[in-house]
Amino acid sequence: MTEYGRGPGPEPWHPEDPLYGDGGWGGQQAHPGPQSYGGQQQHPQSQYGDWSQEQHAGYGGEHPQGQAYPQYDGQGHGGYPGHPQQPYQQGAWDGTGPQPQVPHPAAGPQMAYPADPADPYGQQTVAYDGGQPDFYATPEAYPPPEPPGRRRTEPEPHPDWDPESEAGPGDEQHPFFTGGDQDEDDEHELADDRFGSDRRGGKAKGGKAKGKKRRNGCACLVVVLVLGGGLGGAGYYGYQFYQNRFGVAPDYAGNGTSETVTVEIPKGAGGYDIARKLKEAGVVKSMDAFVAAQSQNPRGKTLQAGAYLLHKQMSAASALALMLDPKSQSNVLVKPGERNAQVYEAVDKQLDLASGTTKKIATTQYKALGLPNWANNNSKILDPLEGFLFPGTYPAAKGMKPDAVLKQMVAQADESYGRYNLAAKAKALNLQDPLQLVTVASLVQAEGKTPDDFRKMAEVVYNRLKPTNTETNQLLQFDSTFNYLKGQSNIHINEKEINSNRSPYNTYTNKGLPPGPIGNPGDDALKAALNPTADGWIYFVATDGMNKTEFARTYAEFQKLKDKFNASSGN
Incomplete structure (x- = not known):
C-alpha cells in the first residue's frame, strides 16, 4: 500500500x-x-x-x-x-x-451517519x-x-532547530512578554507551517527566536522591577498613613538643652501656627506632638501672643508648660492710656539696651515706622508716636531691634483706627481731623476712671470746646495735659504753677485741644469719643481722689463736688 x-x-x-x-x-x-x-x-x-x-x-x-x-x-x-x-x-x-x-x-461494519436535523439538505x-x-x-x-x-x-526536527527557542503547544506566551510587534511575524509563521515550510529551522539559524527569548527575559525583569517598586511605594505610604493617623508623633524627651532661643508668637496664631514656630526654632521635634500636648492641657488654649524664651529640644509638654509660665515670656505690655515714655523704657529693658535708645529711634526715625498720613500734622507735637503705640502685648526679646518692636505697635494702631471712618466722624463732631479725634480719646482715657465714665467725659470735652461755652470759655482745664507736659501724674497741682505755664499742652492757659494725644487710648476710650452722651455734662470731679468720678452741669453743682473732694482728701 x-x-x-x-x-x-x-x-x-x-x-x-x-x-x-x-x-x-x-x-x-x-x-x-x-x-x-x-x-x-x-x-x-x-x-x-x-x-x-x-x-x-x-x-x-x-x-x-x-x-x-x-x-x-x-x-x-x-x-x-x-x-x-x-x-x-x-x-x-x-x-x-x-x-x-x-x-x-x-x-x-460502520453505521451510516444520520443527517443533521438542522440541515434540510442532508x-x-x-x-x-x-x-x-x-x-x-x-x-x-x-x-x-x-x-x-x-x-x-x-x-524528525530540523538538525539546526533549537527546542528552547520555541514555545511548546502548551507554552503559548502573551504578546506582552514576547513583544507586541511580533504579531505579523507570527501570522506569517503560522501560514508557512500550514504549507510545510522550513521556517522553524530558519528562525533558529537566523537567531530570531533567541532574540525573542532575550526580550522575554528583559520584559519579565521590567515587570518584576515595576511591581517591586509599586509594592515598596505602597508600603511606604501605608506606613506614613498609619503613623499620621494612629502612630505616636515624634517628640523630644525632657526639658531641653542649655541653649535658649526666643520664639515670637504673632497675634491670632492657632495651635498649628504656634507649633510651626516652635519646630522651626528647634524647640519641639514635631508639630503634631505640640498640638497633641496643647489639646491635653486644660490651659493649652490660653497661650497669648508674644515672645517666649525657651530651650532647644524640649518635649512638647515641657515646652507648653514653660510657655504658660509668665517668667518665660519676653514681651512689652502697652496698657491703655500709657504714655510713650513708659513704653520706650520697657522696650529698652526687654531688649537689654541702654536707657533712651528706643526713644531716640522713635523721635528720629518715626517717618519710617508706618504712621498714617494724617498723624503728626502739628509742629508743636512733643512726640510724633504718641497715641500710635496701640495698647497690647508685643514680642520684645534680646536680639530684636527697637524699630521692629515699634513697627508692630504702630501697625496695630493703624489697623485699629482704620476700622472707623475717623475723618467723617471728626467732621461730624466739629473736629478738624482724625488726629484731634485720637487726642480726645486720649483725654477721655486719662481723665476717666472706669469705662462707664468715658462717654460722659467725652461729652464734657465736646461741650467745653463749643464756642457757646460761657462756663469755661473753651478752656478744658484738664490736669492730665499739664501732667503730660511735665512727665508726671500729680493729682494736686499748684494753681500758680499751672497759671504761669504757657505750653500748648497746658489747657489751663490755652483754649482748645493740645497739639496731639497725651497717651495711647484703648478701644473703649476711642468708642466713647465717637459716641458721647448728650446729658449736658460740663464739670467733673474725682471725689475720692482715685477711682470715683462725679459729673455736674452747672458751676454751683461743681462747687459742691469740689467741697466733697476736699473733705475726702484732707484739704
Whole structure:
C-alpha cells in the first residue's frame, strides 16, 4: 500500500496542521469528497454539513457524471493552490443517489451517519452544473486528511532547530512578554507551517527566536522591577498613613538643652501656627506632638501672643508648660492710656539696651515706622508716636531691634483706627481731623476712671470746646495735659504753677485741644469719643481722689463736688 497523504509538493503534510488535525474536528474526520482506502470508499457525512445538490445547484448548470469533486474543509473552501490533491478513483460512485457509506478497512461494519436535523439538505444527492470547474485529478488538488490509523509518525526536527527557542503547544506566551510587534511575524509563521515550510529551522539559524527569548527575559525583569517598586511605594505610604493617623508623633524627651532661643508668637496664631514656630526654632521635634500636648492641657488654649524664651529640644509638654509660665515670656505690655515714655523704657529693658535708645529711634526715625498720613500734622507735637503705640502685648526679646518692636505697635494702631471712618466722624463732631479725634480719646482715657465714665467725659470735652461755652470759655482745664507736659501724674497741682505755664499742652492757659494725644487710648476710650452722651455734662470731679468720678452741669453743682473732694482728701 502506498503512503497516503503525500502529494507532488516539496514537503509532506504535517500532522500538527491546525486545520486538519484531530483536535480541529473533535476526533472525527470529515471527507466531503470520496477517498480511497485500499480500494474501498468511505463517505461519512460531515458534522458541519456536506454540500448537497441543492447547495451546489446555486452555481448553475449540471456537473458531468463520474468526475472527481473538489475537497472542502467544512466551511465551503476548496484546496490550496500549490498543494495537489490525491486523485480519487473513478467509477466508485456515479454521482447520483445517496452516497454509499464505506467503512474503514480496519474498523469493521460502520453505521451510516444520520443527517443533521438542522440541515434540510442532508443525505441528498449532489448535482453540479457543467460550468463548475473540477479540481480533482489536477495539480491544484490538495490531499485530504489521513485517517488516524494511517498517519505517519512525527517527523524528525530540523538538525539546526533549537527546542528552547520555541514555545511548546502548551507554552503559548502573551504578546506582552514576547513583544507586541511580533504579531505579523507570527501570522506569517503560522501560514508557512500550514504549507510545510522550513521556517522553524530558519528562525533558529537566523537567531530570531533567541532574540525573542532575550526580550522575554528583559520584559519579565521590567515587570518584576515595576511591581517591586509599586509594592515598596505602597508600603511606604501605608506606613506614613498609619503613623499620621494612629502612630505616636515624634517628640523630644525632657526639658531641653542649655541653649535658649526666643520664639515670637504673632497675634491670632492657632495651635498649628504656634507649633510651626516652635519646630522651626528647634524647640519641639514635631508639630503634631505640640498640638497633641496643647489639646491635653486644660490651659493649652490660653497661650497669648508674644515672645517666649525657651530651650532647644524640649518635649512638647515641657515646652507648653514653660510657655504658660509668665517668667518665660519676653514681651512689652502697652496698657491703655500709657504714655510713650513708659513704653520706650520697657522696650529698652526687654531688649537689654541702654536707657533712651528706643526713644531716640522713635523721635528720629518715626517717618519710617508706618504712621498714617494724617498723624503728626502739628509742629508743636512733643512726640510724633504718641497715641500710635496701640495698647497690647508685643514680642520684645534680646536680639530684636527697637524699630521692629515699634513697627508692630504702630501697625496695630493703624489697623485699629482704620476700622472707623475717623475723618467723617471728626467732621461730624466739629473736629478738624482724625488726629484731634485720637487726642480726645486720649483725654477721655486719662481723665476717666472706669469705662462707664468715658462717654460722659467725652461729652464734657465736646461741650467745653463749643464756642457757646460761657462756663469755661473753651478752656478744658484738664490736669492730665499739664501732667503730660511735665512727665508726671500729680493729682494736686499748684494753681500758680499751672497759671504761669504757657505750653500748648497746658489747657489751663490755652483754649482748645493740645497739639496731639497725651497717651495711647484703648478701644473703649476711642468708642466713647465717637459716641458721647448728650446729658449736658460740663464739670467733673474725682471725689475720692482715685477711682470715683462725679459729673455736674452747672458751676454751683461743681462747687459742691469740689467741697466733697476736699473733705475726702484732707484739704
